[in-house]
Amino acid sequence: MTKDQKDNLFALVKSLTKSEKRQFKLYVGRLDVNSDSKFLNLFNFLDKASSYNEAAIVKSGIVKKQQLANVKAHLYKQILISLKLSPSHQNIRSQIREQLDFASILYHKGLYKQSLKILDKAKELAITNEEKNLAFEIVELEKIIESQYITRSISNRADELALQAKSLSAQNVIASKLSNLSLQLYSTILKTGYVKNEEESQKVTKYFNDRLPKFNFNKVGFREKLWYYKAQLWYSFLMQDFLSCYKYASKWVDLFYQNTGMIHLNPVFFLKGNNYLLEAIFYIRNKPKFLQKLEEFKTTVNHPKFPKDENVASLVFLYTNFHNINAHFIDGSFEEGLELIPKIEKELETFKDKIDAHHKMIFYYKFASLHFGAGNNKECIRYLDKIISNKSLSMREDLLCFSRVLNLVAHYEAGLDYHLETLLRSTYKFLIKMNDLHEVQKEMIKFIKNLQHIYPHDLKDAFKELLITLKTYEDHPYERRAFLYLDIISWLESKIENKPVSDIINQKYLTRYAP
Structure with a gap:
């Protein structure tokens, strides 16, 4: 029976670098008895194979079918021992x-x-x-x-150890409570996105306050402070308080720069902190600060002394490219941003086994948004279809919802009216099922549904009317999230002024930072 690369042993073998393979062979070759062992022959077979095929392994005569499970388990263990001995995996x-x-x-x-x-x-x-x-x-x-x-x-050795144990235990308890809280809040935002109403807001706030441990901030170390900043950050993101997000993400990143040794010990946390910092700055639309922090981030991760492994490399790829794209959303330079897509897609293939489906879908939404901003509506629809047709994606309900709303707008802009009625029904049903039908979405769906009954010479007035309605929700605590995913206000203004949406966004950006 043929299996895909989900086989754990096969995936591990394929993840090895040339130097790691060489070291493994040297490690097992230290004993002459291993020179023609079943597990080493299996390693060589899997190394050359393009896919995992159990029948082909048995047919090769390397190992009998009854022995295969044991030989695979032994090989897996030997590879891990070899990797453990590698200086590159020592910390x-x-x-x-x-x-x-x-x-x-x-x-x-x-x-x-x-x-x-x-x-x-x-x-x-x-x-x-x-x-x-x-x-x-x-x-x-x-x-x-x-x-x-x-x-x-030492006469008081017992007392000294007892006090040390008590102190370390107390700090570990604080760190554990903070890490549990942070993880639960992170899980919530991945599953459902930002809070959608007052009931959810009160529920999240109560959950946060009930589980936030009380402690003396000046008497805890790096680890406890890091988890505290994480918990505060995720609470702020859930509440869409982006200034607070910026505050705690800055503290998170600064904590690492104040303790530079921790960057090398915890590179993943350092990368994530920078990602959230850039995301917070993006939401408050401060491009000068955004570009400054993005450049600082790139300088650090590209430094020869910055830790390098497969996990770190995939995260550097993710965060660098997410924010390279976001830079173009701030000032509306969509055409320029399109140049990033082919390069990112090529690298996505390189990291396909390291990047989960959720992050791939975020890339597709960003690609779709770039194309929509540049007026390439059919390309926008093509990328959105990759998200909408993904039936296994269960995270970020808000991403799934707004993909469908943008899909509706892109179909209208592309003149694909014959799909509109079906799309309207399916989008409405999806939003109802997700319990995510809010006023901005209702107004958008109602507007697109009524477009077929509006005479061409009345169209501009209809756009103006919708713009006035939607502007009332722009600063609403639970409705404004719609504008984070789709700048529908600028789109309407572009229709009214008969200008590309990129020009409208760029003009707003220039006005904001005019001397």
Whole structure:
């Protein structure tokens, strides 16, 4: 039976770099007995294969069908051990864990003093690098050893360890509560997007306040502050308070620049912080600040000393390109932005196994919006169809909803009237099902539905009437989110003034930053 690349072992083999493959072969080749082993032959077979085919493996004679599961499991383990030994996969955490393992071995051999000496150094390293869970684990082992081998060098050793354990435990509890809260808020925004009404707003606020732990901010470390900023950021995003988002995203990023060693230890959190900072600045439409922060971000991630691995590379690709595109939305330079699409699509193929469907759909929505802004409505529809036809996408209901609304507008602009009635019905049904039918959407659907009954010479008046209606929702706390996904106000103004929508947005941008 043929399987696709979802086979875990096959995916792991295909993820290896040339140097990692070479190191694996050197690692297993250290023993002569491995030179013609089943697991090494299986590795070579999978390395050359373009897809995972179980029948082909058995037919090759490398391994019998009954043995295949065990050989695969053994190969998987050997690859991971080889990767663990690679300097490129060594970091502070792995060094601390290694020292902890060494200390455990010495302890079980009865070499207590040697074990304690290693633990003391490992603990100092863990605390310095904010690895407090590991530090707590080290203290617990120290307590076990001290209970069997009392050292005479420090008379209050037991009290000292007890206090350390209590302090680390308290900080770990705070970090755990904050990380749980942050994760739940993040999950909420991925699933449903921003709060849609007063009831949701009160529910989220109560949830946030009930679970936000009380602690002395000046007495906690990097890790606790980071989780606190994350929780505040996600709460602010849910509430669409973008100035507050900017505030906490700035604090998040600044925390890393104040503790530069943490950038190398936690590059993913550093990247995410910058992503949210740029997103917040984008929503408040401050292009000079946006470009400044984007340039700072690119300078940091392109520095030779910035950590490099597959996960980091995929995130750098995502965030750099998301915000390269966003820069063109701020000032309406859609034509210029279109030049980014072919390059991004090519790189998307390179990162196809590292980027989830949700982020791909965000790219498609941005591509569609660029084409809509540039007047390429059929291309806009083509990208939106990739989102609308994706039946397995269950995240970001708001993205799914506004893809359909933009699809309606693009069909109207493209003159594809024969699809309009069917699209109106399906869009309306979808929004009702999602419980996402709000006033802006209602007015848009009603307007497009009535277009066929409006005489051409009355069209401009109809656009003006809709513009007046929608402007009342522009600053509404729960309706304004519609304008984040689709600048319908500028589109209407373009129809009224008979100008490209890009000109309207650019004029607003120039007016905002006029000297």
